Amino acid sequence: KNQVEQSPQSLIILEGKNCTLQCNYTVSPFSNLRWYKQDTGRGPVSLTIMTFSENTKSNGRYTATLDADTKQSSLHITASQLSDSASYICVVSGIWEYGNKLVFGAGTILRVKS
């Protein structure tokens, strides 16, 4: 069964600290993996995308890694800011006749406090 599991479910950190969010998936065949950020009351917005051959991708203070052999990904946030408080969703794209079919993780809720 195609699944995406994220950990932890929620996380509280102090402003300025780093954190790492985890994603394990069983989606096959695999096309790509994205990390989305979803602010409260808004739709998800893509942070990074990685294909099978990529193992690191950065977007400012966000760095995503992918190990396609173990089917694991992580999102590392450096020097966290209050605005990083959001839900972070790991989304794995499987190959599908109409393009990409997305399988969503349940998300990690991050709260950054001062």
Added chain:
Amino acid sequence: DVKVTQSSRYLVKRTGEKVFLECVQDMDHENMFWYRQDPGLGLRLIYFSYDVKMKEKGDIPEGYSVSREKKERFSLILESASTNQTSMYLCASSFPGLHYEQYFGPGTRLTVT
């Protein structure tokens, strides 16, 4: 800037009412999607459309129908709303193809009482 808009941010309806949720995108995307998002669960696909007047069932289509009469507009219909359809509904659109990003609207929080 890609824009996906949804007709309402918050909606309260009574059990048994017919509910229409509308989504409009301005990027000429072929693909459009309706998801629902519930706490502790990932987004789940209800229906999608890959062209005007074309629709396909997603993972949880029961109790829903859709309409796509124009390329930019995709409607989700709850024929007879029930309390278990209380949820956040998200619309998305994208170009076809494996690597195109899905762009999401802001969501409609629907409460059925």
